[in-house]
Amino acid sequence: EVQLVESGGGVVRPGGSLRLSCAASGFTFGDYGMSWVRQAPGKGLEWVSGINWNGGSTGYADSVKGRFTISRDNAKNSLFLQMNSLRAEDTALYYCARGSCSSTSCPLRHWGQGTLVTVSS
């Protein structure tokens, strides 16, 4: 069974940093592209960032480009999102999601339960 478990969320002040992690199990992690998707309280889904199977291709939403960095460690079955210069508008539930193939252009077939990030002074 595919399992994705996010961690690392919490309360951080504006301008601060946070590193999210996603622990994957139940499949060969290195075979699939991965993404981070967020959902602000009471709002819709927003794609944040994606990475292909080997980390050689990444993409970012304009709203986070230059502030967030996605990475992965296939040996540890883990996906990461380094978030710097955090703003109030980054407050959201952050989902880790697995694509249905190895590239960044595949639909998100499996999702975690999310980790909550709150940016507040």
Place this chain on the structure above:
Amino acid sequence: QSALTQPASVSGSPGQSITISCTGTSSDVGSYNLVSWYQQHPGKAPKLMIYEGSQRPSGVSNRFSGSKSGNTASLTISGLQTEDEADYYCCSYAGGSTWVFGGGTKLTVL
């Protein structure tokens, strides 16, 4: 990267059919046959219902179907059931390893 446009809400009675539209641009929906639809019940993670415009993942009811014409994609749910009541989001590949979601549509089954 502007969000795709969806109606805020749609409604239907059990047994009826409804269609949710998703309008993008020639840079996303119109350029790629890579539109996905996700269903999200309150407090739950999203679930993939349609991918590549019209394909259903295994386990998804054939009451769900998708299509695309130009810059607009559509999700149709036939034979509405009470458990279909949820939020629905379209999502399109936008090139350069990026994706864009729609604003979401709340489906109410009356």
